[in-house]
Amino acid sequence: MIPGMTPSEPEPGLRTLKKQRTRQTIADVAIALFLDRGFAQVSVAEIAAAAEVSKPTLFRYFATKEELVLHRFADHLGEAGRVVRDRAAGLTPLDALERHHLAGLAAHEPQTGLTDDPEVLAFLRLVYETPELSAQLLDYVDADADALAEALDPEGGIAARLFAAQYVAVRQVLARTAWAGLAGGQDIAEAGPRAVAETATAFALLRDGARAQGF
């Protein structure tokens, strides 16, 4: 076996390639329609027709209507756990998570809520302002917390699970807040530093507790 290659993808394959393309097409068509007319106002039958597949085929690629939108978050699933596991020696988990979040802000990654791109902003608006999608998003967040807890303490201790839950909750608030500012017409030159400041507040709260903040 060639070193540096993962063993479980021996050939791209013509079939696999077409599948990826079909999946991408369906999702793109769906999101475009949702952005145009709203999540509830577009039926899956219409999406299937526009993507030129049958309805059962659509559901072979995406388990639910919500997944058509939320699969984009699937890539980041377990990221917090990875950050902690792969952190530099001598760094606390919380330090590693803070640096990672600040790096995400600097790169204007969608998941941080801080971005200039009108398309990404519209996408986030779709997710945050559609109750069905927001609700489902919380499930992803929950899975992320589980992965983080596992990374912090494979024994499954309560302290790790508590801290993981706190962290992902805080992350959600930071992302939504940053997005809300931009969605409300804030300039990114203003929202960026503000998001960084809010991140500092958040991690100070996580690190030193509520007592230090007067709660």
Place this chain on the structure above:
Amino acid sequence: MIPGMTPSEPEPGLRTLKKQRTRQTIADVAIALFLDRGFAQVSVAEIAAAAEVSKPTLFRYFATKEELVLHRFADHLGEAGRVVRDRAAGLTPLDALERHHLAGLAAHEPQTGLTDDPEVLAFLRLVYETPELSAQLLDYVDADADALAEALDPEGGIAARLFAAQYVAVRQVLARTAWAGLAGGQDIAEAGPRAVAETATAFALLRDGARAQGF
């Protein structure tokens, strides 16, 4: 007006009474069926028939199938906010919340996850082990966080929102953990003290931060 009476319920009324009774009946019938055969295995049509109402009537009382179960949590909505608002002078918000949670544990309140009652345990099992219900439950939790944040800081400051998110996340973990122990066959004489100890860990983490716990 008679002192000590709330002004907004001038008459019970025969119609209102029947409505409350109908609502109760529908929910009770539904939960009994769910407990017996599982959430997905019971259709709303069947529930409506068993409760002797039509399907549209059922949906006039409960917006969704999930609400048939989760409306029981609606009573506690905003409780955290109330606890903070009505706390004794000289008590920090966090102290008030901790005392309230410990009181809930001592009273074996269902929301704490700590209870002897097999019926309540079965009900919690239904909620926690049915994905649709767990997901919806997170929405209630989210609303609770908003109310708590408002109570902590009517200005809507970020620190209050962050802390509120942390608190409700922690509360969820505590409740699920306590329940999991009992559901796994633990005796309440063992689970009770354990839940109290976990509560202490949780509030220590909230109060003094992750640094103190080595994260």
Place this chain on the structure above:
DNA sequence: GTAACGAACGCAACTCAGTAACAAATTTAT
């Protein structure tokens, strides 16, 4: 007590998400 009003209800029919069964088409392996 009775008539009039409005709220709640049942019935029937509908939309839409998601699934099942089976047959046709297409890719991969031989």
Place this chain on the structure above:
DNA sequence: ATAAATTTGTTACTGAGTTGCGTTCGTTAC
């Protein structure tokens, strides 16, 4: 080229939630 495995389309179904309408029943005024 041909057989085996995988993917797809068609049709038809279940079940959640909604709509429109006519009817019933509690409430209120006379």
